[in-house]
């Protein structure tokens with residue numbers, strides 16, 4: 001999933017929250033025509049509850065809207081109360097359940113959907129130049145390509 005999100009593709013969006021050179025969090029989404037899907041979002045455990053997750057979610061919604069998406073879909077573990085609260089504040093509503101979708105531990109996925117045309121922010125996050133941090137509206141966000149590739153095991 002990471003590799004395909006990092007690959008060049010008009011609908012692939014991968015944002016990194018850059019905290020002084022450290023990866024504080026990331027979000028990845030795919031946007032095709034009027035539909036987009038949030039593939040993953042995460043904030044480093046020691047940097048949670050500082051608004052970084054909200055910033056990443058708002059920014060990636062803006063990017064998808066900028067590509068023409070009017071709705072966003074995602075799946076979340078039923079027990080993931082923190083993420084579900086974050087999504088609810090952005091207008092996501094549960095529209096279905098995928099039974100026993102996740103493994104380790106086995107758990108249902110809740111399918112959430114939001115009409116992102118109505119999730120308006122005051123400004124649109126400016127598209128960053130390749131390799132540079134984004135503009136004032138979300139100054140800690142960078143495209144993932146800003147970071148050197150690292151092999152992980």
Ligand SMILES: CC(C)(COP(=O)(O)OP(=O)(O)OC[C@H]1O[C@@H](n2cnc3c(N)ncnc32)[C@H](O)[C@@H]1OP(=O)(O)O)[C@@H](O)C(=O)NCCC(=O)NCCS
Pocket residue numbers: 040041042043044047048049050051052053054055075076077080081082083085086089
């Ligand atoms: C979900 C996640 C990205 C939120 O990141 P974050 O930077 O802590 O989010 P924010 O600081 O912007 O929090 C926004 C709001 O979300 C809600 N929230 C976030 N984490 C929460 C938690 N553990 N419990 C309850 N509410 C939570 C709160 O309403 C919070 O506002 P508050 O901190 O003012 O109360 C982060 O907890 C995370 O990385 N979790 C592990 C990965 C994950 O589950 N990703 C979702 C996959 S579907």
